Amino acid sequence: MSERLHHSCHAMPEILAKRLTLNATQRFQPAWLQLTKGGSDILTVGGAWQHYFDVSPRLGTDVSEACEVLLGMLPLVDDFELSQIQLVDGQYTDVIALCDHDSDWLLFCDVSEETEKFQKYQQISNDLLLLQGQHQRTLNRYVGSEVVRRDAEGGLSIKAKGERRVISTLFTDIRGFTPFNESQDAQVVIETLNEYMTCMLDPILNQAGMIDKITGDGAMAVFGVLDSEHGCIDDAFVAGKQILKAVQTLNEQRQKQGLEQLGVGVGIASGEAVLGMLGTHHRRCFTAIGPHVNRAARLESNAPAGDILLDRDSYLALHQPIDCLPMSLNLKGIGDTCVYVWHHKKTNT
Amino acid sequence: MIQKKICVLGAAGVGKTSLIAQFVYSKFSEKYLSSMGVKIDRKIVQLESQQVNLMIWDIHGEEKFKKITSSYFRGASGVIMVADGTRPDTLSVAQNIFQRVEQDVGNIPSVWLLNKVDLEDQWCMSEGVVKQLNEKYVSVYQSSAKTGENVEQTFFNIAENMLNV
Incomplete structure (x- = not known):
């Protein structure tokens, strides 16, 4: 050869x-x-x-x-x-x-020269992409992926000086948490809280709700800031129902494991509120201020475990009729108020 | 000795190069270096029946404006599809690439990796997603190029599967 x-x-x-x-x-x-x-x-x-x-x-x-x-x-x-x-x-x-x-x-x-040149640009581009993803995941954890997505698209703008809107506010809270906290090791408490908070927060985020604040064993959320095809009160009520259902499922799992079960109550009120950013240039947070916000908090504190308490405005604004029990409650600082009680019926899951 | 070509595929930054470096050189680096084109590594693995010379193609990550060309898949006997368990969107990227592999090369053995399982606090793959993957594909692992978890198993699994075709 x-x-x-x-x-x-x-x-x-x-x-x-x-x-x-x-x-x-x-x-x-x-x-x-x-x-x-x-x-x-x-x-x-x-x-x-x-x-x-x-x-x-x-x-x-x-x-x-x-x-x-x-x-x-x-x-x-x-x-x-x-x-x-x-x-x-x-x-x-x-x-x-x-x-x-x-x-x-x-x-x-x-093609070494072009490849080396292009590698530098690609490295920067990929580094930025990964960093952006990291920031997005961090934001998702605190304000929900839907809010992050809409903010990135420019669909979420709240004027710092305040903006009037009709919104629904939902409060949810674990019942019997204080004695549980006092009787358990702190590590057990935080693990338990995380389980219940997942049940409480995910439904809010899934229904276009914004979590205004987390209060240790509860949360305040507002509906109507993000656009939704259903309307803010319907979203808030569905979120409330899903919270109670998720808590029921969790309690059934905990019962099988011999763990203590906790209940959750929900209060929802609707009305006009001023939405704005509170704080300084360096640290700001979103908040909603209006008379119905206080009413929602009072309704939640009166709601027994497994119940949603709605104010009259919320009940009347619902697009779908629901099976509710009307009653009068004397709410602290507000007085006699007509409320509607929706009770979560336990289902076999 | 039998030679087999494996393509390692997935989105950018999912850890393809790190997985190969862990398998071939037992090395891991925290520093992310974006891969260009194709780098080919080789490693001989001893299976029960025989030795196989694996030619491992580390193909650049799929990006929005830089798709992986199908000519890279030519002659491949198996593919390792990699997604980043902390970035759910990388799973759909891997699934899109796999569809193209099936179109171009046909039905060849595949192993699916949900990588970076060591990043527990950032892990985003629910049990439901993992279950769905297990139902759809034969070999699915949660891996870590950093700790080496399931890395060797992945390459031995694909080597066995390629020989059994």
Whole structure:
């Protein structure tokens, strides 16, 4: 077998010859291999092949001996291009495979310089992408993914000086938490709280609610800040129902494990409120202020475990009729108030 | 010795290069270095029946404006699909790539990894998602390139599966 390498490319298809010329100014000159048609034996070798192959390509031998990158791709059945293949020395090459009439061709073009340049931009871009994702996940944990998404789209704008809107406010709180807290180890308390808080907060976020504050064993949420097709009171009521259902499921699991079960009560009131940002330039937080907010808090504190207490405005604004018991309650600081009680019926889960 | 080509695929930053570095060199680096194009590593694994020379293609991460070209899949005998367990969106990226692999190469063995399981406090893959993946694909692992959890199992699993085809 002749070991002499042919350095001629006169039979090369025009398209490859053009590419060869284009790449002639690169750090390393291109190299090419001419192969038997429909086979993988080397007919001719040319260019700076020493740069691209660990093993010297010998005429008449199978090309995959010199070029492992082609494993499983031979014989060539159609044209293809492999971009930015990293060589052992860290340089990059494009590999262009072309099927011609009488023979097949492989062209190797050094693309190290462009790849190195582009790597810097890609590194910055990916670093930013990962950082953005990190920030988004952190925000999601505190204000909910829907709020983060809408804020990113510009759909969430609250004027710092305040904005009047009709909203529904929901308060929810664990019943019997204080004696539980006092009787248990702090680690048990925090683990238990996290379980119940998941039941309480996820439904709020799922119904386009914004968590205004978390109060240790409870939360205040407002509905109507984020757009919703259902209306703020319907969203708040559905969230309340889902909270009670999730708590029931959790309690059933805890019962099986012999753990203490806690109840949750919910209060909902609706009305006009001023939404605004409170605080300084460095630390601001969203809040809703209005007479119905206090009413919602009082309703929640009167709600037995497993019940939702609604004020009259909320009840009348619901689009779907619900099975409620009307009653009069004397709310602290407010006086006699007409309220509607919805009781969560235990279901087999 | 039998040689097999494996493509390691997934979104950018899911840990493909780190998984390979852990398997081939038993190394892990916290520093993220974005991969370009393809880097090929090799490792011989001893299976019960025989030795297999694995040619592992570390393919750049799929990005919005830089899709993985299907020519990279040519000649592949198996794929390792990697998603980042702390970024749920990377799972759908992996599933999209896998659809293209199936279209171009057909039904070849695959192993699915939910990587970065060591980041417990940032883990976002619910039990439901893991269950769905297990129902859909034969081999699904929760892995960590950092601790090496399930890394070796992944490559041995795909090697076995490729030989059994």
